[in-house]
Amino acid sequence: MSARIELENLSKRYPGSPSPAVDDVSMEIRPGETVVLVGPSGCGKSTTLRMINRLIEPSSGRIRIDGEDVTRIDPVRLRREVGYAIQSSGLFPHMTVAENIALVPRMLGWSRARVRERVEEMLVLVGLDPGEFHGRYPRRLSGGQQQRVGVARALAADPPVLLMDEPFGAVDPITRDHLQDELVRLQRELRKTIVFVTHDLDEAIRLGDRIAVLRERSRIAQFDTPEAILTGPADDFVSGFVGAGAALKRLNLTRLRDVRIGAFPTVSVDDPRRTVLGRPADGPHGELLVLDRHRRPRAWLRRGDLARAEGFPARAGRAVRTTVTRDATLRDALEAVLLDPAGRVAVTGRRGEYAGVVDMGTLMAAVHGMLEADRAAAAGRPREGRPHRAERERGA
Template identity: 50%
Template sequence: MISEGGSGPGVAQDDVAIRFEGVGKRYRDGTEAVRELTLDVRRGELVALVGPSGCGKSTILRMVNRLVEPTSGRVLVDGRDTSGVDAVELRRGIGYVIQAGGLMPHRSVRDNVATVPKLLGWDARERRRRADELLELVGLDPHVHGRRYPAELSGGQQQRVGVARALAADPPVLLLDEPFGAVDPVVRDRLQVEFRRLQTELGKTALFVTHDLDEAVRMADRIAVLSTGGHLEQYAAPATLLSEPATDFVVEFVGSDRGLRRLAVTPIRPEDLETPTTLAPGDGVAYASTALEVDGRSWGVVLDGERRELVGWVPRAPLTEAMRRGDRAGRVADWTLPFDVTVQRAETMRTAFSALLAQELRFLPVLDGAEFLGVITPDVVHTALRSGARPTGPDSSDPDGSGAA
């Protein structure tokens, strides 16, 4: 097994895209920015570097493309020691994204995207084709935005162009230094989702610096928490980091609300859901009222057909009142109310809990496509967090259980 803190026999070199072997950075004045860092980033993985200001996050990132030279240890990219590779050649093979995209203001959007292909000697037609292809990939119309200049774009659009430029020469590795920090929260949320989709779809390895732990939890496969002086405190999957912080520093860094943050990495599991009384639209009032009374329910869920498609919900009180008045001819359909909000099983518990809090009802239906699975209630959220304290599966837990460096 491999320790989440570094390399080991559990991960073959062919599976490692970036490897730090005892890497350190000390400046002439004696300042130690990074201390003997040993850490692997697997192919196709997104790893976030987090920690307080001055902990060496950006220094570590820039040692990968030799914008900063390490003073000890080795950095390997695709198995090659970067110290033996020409720095310019190395950088042309690594995508690099910074805040506001780092775009050249005097060049058009299309030319910005095509920067590296031009340096690599691609002809003009191929550069344009690639730039337009990538603009479409990041959600920008090349016919509308290609001729514009960075100053004519919004902050979110500039960041999308920065991502497109980083992908232009199809690099296997992407470095991102707080790329979404300069945009407003709404745009930032969309960019996070879009970048994660692209990274997964394209199979890129990404090393991501952020000061925002929530961003790291939402986006990363694994998170490296660094303390001042570049010391690696813990390297683990988000769920493990939040449920089992390895050191006092990590406990303090993730904060007392780490339980709430864990909702972002807690899946919706059918076995955790509450199973309410289910009724059909054609059921009679007497039957429905009795069924709810026997189950001790004040409401029931109305499903239509063998595929368990959700129709809505029905409160018991009007059914009981109808019976009291002697109206036994009515059907459940007459009293069914629609759900304003539903959530899909593929979402996280954070999304579901947010939707639950935003409505008056104390229950929220969960669907798998059109099929009804159950409902989420506050008790379900609590149970899911408790049962998910120790994540399972090869991609969601520490192999050795420690996560410490």
């Protein structure tokens, strides 16, 4: 369930201020689309977002959700029907995880059984074990876990629209990358209409189907796909905001699920020595990838390692320290490949199961494909490269 959002000549003026905080903004956001508002601090992007659910009342203009003017909707009802996730999660500290997630469904009068089922469903959806986290309080959660619960609470009543105001800004970079990948995965499954505010262009590129680069007072400098903004900034302001390294930023536009991932010979921790010795190896070191009983990558194994481990792969090899998921970007994969001694990294699915291996050759082939697509676009030919994310997901 998703909805169309229309902003029409939207403005916000505060008493005593000589100029508006938001000035005459018009924008249409398509159903199921993730639109990211990005711009310098103080440009009015959060104010624009908060007017959509009337946490801030607009001074003039209109906001429509699926054609309905939100200024004519009771603001309390509106906020119950629009999901909202903020920085530092905004969880109520005196409520358990389950109570936080159940808050809006209970306000909407859902039955206890339905609420209980929904809480468990939401915890699973955001990757948290219901048995472990159901009764915890926010103070007993890490920052990343708190943000996951915050997203679960925002989605609990199944709203068509999700507003996200710098939700990952207060966590460390590694956790932020994981949360961004989780949001991409969730959006692929749920296809909500998401409006996301950030000051970080790299985050906008990773998440957005379209990006609105905002000047002061939320005036739109460019509203386009990440590809178009990186390869064709509308003016000097956008070009300056994109900054140097646009080619590297483009690596955030493609995810591993969109490229061909190589296979690698695997064995199980339970396989006997004769099975392992009979399996063809790969790579410059003649290795096999050992998988555990859940098919998760466990170790890189050379045949010589078997002698030191009495013939059992469960006791041999070099432990797999790093993996990347199918939702990881090419930039994530490049960093992992560069840090690996053998120049490759295992790719995993949602539950950590083995999906393939990516190496520098895979990444170079993908980059060359993007460059060819850029050349075709520059020459006025139809692009045959990576489709726009929203088009790709709709076609899946």
